[in-house]
Structures are given as C-alpha cells and as structure tokens.
Amino acid sequence: MAKLFIPGPIDVSKETFAAMSQPMIGHRGAEFEALYASTQPVLKQLAGTSRPFFLSTSSAWGVMEASLRNLCAKKVLTLCCGAFSDKWFDVANKMGIPAEKIQVEWGEAISPAAVRAKLEEGGFDLVTLIHNETSTGVMNDLAGIAKVVKSFPGVLLVVDSVSSFSAVPIGMDALGIDVLLAGVQKALALPPGLTVFSCSEGALERAKSMPNRGYYFDFIEFAKNAEKNNTPSTPAISLIFGLQHILSVIENEGVEKRFARHKKNNAMIHDWAARHDFKHFAPEGNRSVSLSCFHTPPGFDQSAFIKSLKSKHGFVINGGYGKIKGLTFRISNMGNETPETMQELIDAMNDVLG
Numbered sequence: 001m002a003k004l005f006i007p008g009p010i011d012v013s014k015e016t017f018a019a020m021s022q023p024m025i026g027h028r029g030a031e032f033e034a035l036y037a038s039t040q041p042v043l044k045q046l047a048g049t050s051r052p053f054f055l056s057t058s059s060a061w062g063v064m065e066a067s068l069r070n071l072c073a074k075k076v077l078t079l080c081c082g083a084f085s086d087k088w089f090d091v092a093n094k095m096g097i098p099a100e101k102i103q104v105e106w107g108e109a110i111s112p113a114a115v116r117a118k119l120e121e122g123g124f125d126l127v128t129l130i131h132n133e134t135s136t137g138v139m140n141d142l143a144g145i146a147k148v149v150k151s152f153p154g155v156l157l158v159v160d161s162v163s164s165f166s167a168v169p170i171g172m173d174a175l176g177i178d179v180l181l182a183g184v185q186k187a188l189a190l191p192p193g194l195t196v197f198s199c200s201e202g203a204l205e206r207a208k209s210m211p212n213r214g215y216y217f218d219f220i221e222f223a224k225n226a227e228k229n230n231t232p233s234t235p236a237i238s239l240i241f242g243l244q245h246i247l248s249v250i251e252n253e254g255v256e257k258r259f260a261r262h263k264k265n266n267a268m269i270h271d272w273a274a275r276h277d278f279k280h281f282a283p284e285g286n287r288s289v290s291l292s293c294f295h296t297p298p299g300f301d302q303s304a305f306i307k308s309l310k311s312k313h314g315f316v317i318n319g320g321y322g323k324i325k326g327l328t329f330r331i332s333n334m335g336n337e338t339p340e341t342m343q344e345l346i347d348a349m350n351d352v353l354g
C-alpha cells in the first residue's frame with residue numbers, strides 16, 4: 001500500500017487504527033459520555049476556546065452547509081479564493097440563501113480591507129472564511145479578517161480550519177470566531193467521516209432564532225446533547241475512539257511542539273522546492289504551513305513524476321485540484337509526519353527527478 005502525502009485524507013497510523021478497533025459501546029451510557037468528555041480538553045486547547053466541542057458524524061461539508069442554515073437570517077458574505085471557498089458560495093446558492101462573495105484569483109489571499117469595504121455596504125449577518133485554502137496552499141490572514149468582521153455588530157464569522165486545525169494556533173475566543181470547524185481526515189490524521197466544531201454563545205443565540213434548522217445538523221440539538229457529553233444521533237463511535245487516541249498523542253507531544261514540527265516539516269519541502277526551482281503557487285506571507293502547492297514548470301512531466309514516485313517508492317503526492325489540476329502539484333506535511341519521514345519523501349522525490 002502506498003503512503004499518502006496528499007492534502008487529505010492523509011496517512012493514518014497503525015496505533016490510530018488499533019484504537020478504532022476497540023469493542024463497540026452504546027452511545028447512551030456512561031462509557032460513551034466518558035469517551036466524549038475525554039476529547040474536550042485538547043480540542044479546546046487546539047482551538048483556543050473555552051466553548052464545548054461538538055462531534056458531527058459527517059464530512060466537513062455537513063457542518064459547512066449547516067452553518068449557513070443555522071446562522072444566516074439575512075445574507076452571507078463568502079470569501080472565495082480557491083476550490084473549497086468558492087464552493088461555499090455555490091452551496092449558499094443551492095440552499096436559496098442570499099449570498100454575495102469576494103472573489104480573488106486562485107493563489108491569492110483575501111484582503112481584510114476588501115472584507116471591510118464589502119461589509120460596509122450593509123445587509124450581511126454572516127461571513128464564511130476558509131483559513132487554509134487546501135486547493136491553492138494559501139493561508140489567509142485569519143486574525144486580520146476576524147478583526148474586521150468583529151467590528152460589524154451582528155455579523156457572525158464561520159471559519160473552516162479543516163487543513164490548519166492542530167497544525168497552527170487558532171485563537172477562537174481571542175479572535176471572536178463564532179463557528180470553528182475541522183474535518184478529521186486532514187490535519188488530525190484520522191480516517192474521514194467525522195467533523196469537530198465549536199460554536200460561540202452568539203452563534204447559538206442566532207441559531208435559536210432560526211426556523212427550519214432541521215434535526216441532524218441543528219446546532220441547538222448539538223449544544224443540548226453536549227451538556228450531557230453526547231451527540232444528537234448515533235455517532236461514528238470508532239472514529240471517536242480514534243480521535244481520543246490522536247488527541248492523547250497531541251497532548252503527549254505538546255501543542256507548541258506540534259506546531260513547531262509542522263513548521264519544520266513544511267520548511268523542508270520549501271527548501272527542497274527551492275533547490276529544484278519549483279515556484280510556489282501562494283504568495284509569500286500567505287503560505288500554508290500544513291501543505292505546499294507549486295506551479296508545474298513548463299515542460300515538466302508532472303504526471304510521470306507523480307506516477308514514478310508512487311510505483312518506485314510508494315509515496316503519493318497530489319497533481320492539483322479543480323481548475324488547477326495538472327498546472328500545480330501539492331505535498332502535505334500534516335499529521336504525524338516528522339523531519340525523518342519528510343526526508344524519506346524528499347530522498348524519494350530526488351531519486352525520481354534523477
């Protein structure tokens with residue numbers, strides 16, 4: 001089996017799989033409540049929040065869509081800079097929710113000044129931001145954008161940190177983020193199928209006033225059940241065992257050390273790229289620390305490179321996403337990777353490049 005260095009899903013450790021194969025427990029009992037409660041301290045620490053975390057049995061899009069349904073009473077402003085952030089605007093349209101967007105070219109970051117100018121037009125009550133746009137390798141200025149949004153009373157901020165959660169500090173409470181969400185198959189290095197998220201008091205107040213929230217993704221149901229360390233419907237218990245394991249790994253390593261390790265791993269890939277003259281797709285100052293996205297140089301057979309890397313060395317990197325497929329390639333350094341395992345990948349890529 002090949003080892004994944006694509007930006008999600010990523011490699012899952014044997015220990016995580018072992019934790020996931022514990023005997024099943026009922027979800028309306030003390031054992032599950034203890035399991036749920038055990039996930040809270042490290043999730044809160046990673047997010048920088050004192051708010052409870054909810055566990056949604058869905059991929060990230062479930063909670064991304066739910067954020068619109070639970071929180072948008074007037075009009076949403078979607079900040080679009082790549083495949084995932086652009087899609088959030090489409091999803092609002094599909095739901096019949098009034099939406100406007102700020103659209104920048106793929107590879108560029110969202111400017112806080114542009115967000116201010118747009119919000120000054122008025123009529124908005126929600127903003128969606130993808131912190132780390134996984135399709136382009138752009139990491140947006142979360143603090144700068146949050147500061148702008150917070151200066152508009154009544155406008156809530158939803159942040160997707162799917163590929164940044166646990167790789168960099170977030171500061172949910174300090175920044176005034178209203179919903180923070182992360183699918184577990186990216187930076188948390190679990191198999192797909194679970195999303196962790198947290199809501200501010202303001203977000204829950206807004207949700208309470210919203211009709212037609214449905215049931216499965218009703219934030220108020222999540223909040224009520226979380227008070228008893230539980231979930232509204234039967235959760236993916238095996239994934240939560242896996243989550244408990246990975247959070248204990250994170251706690252033992254220490255979050256600061258984990259953040260530093262991601263920086264180091266990422267810098268190794270940047271150094272490798274510089275030696276081969278591969279150019280970054282994202283601008284300096286807005287580059288992700290959990291993955292790297294590079295332009296495919298003219299005349300470079302990207303697809304042959306990726307194929308040989310897999311067949312000769314068993315490592316998989318990604319050949320670009322959406323409309324920049326083929327034009328870019330991406331390498332993940334999220335999760336459990338270490339300088340040693342990144343070096344193995346680099347040696348293999350050098351071997352293929354010859």
Ligand SMILES: *Cc1c(COP(=O)(O)O)cnc(C)c1O
Pocket residue numbers: 008059060061062084130132133134135160161162163183186192
């Ligand atoms: C992967 C990804 C998603 C989509 O997650 P699904 O698991 O497919 O729902 C959303 N946002 C970002 C930033 C991602 O990287």
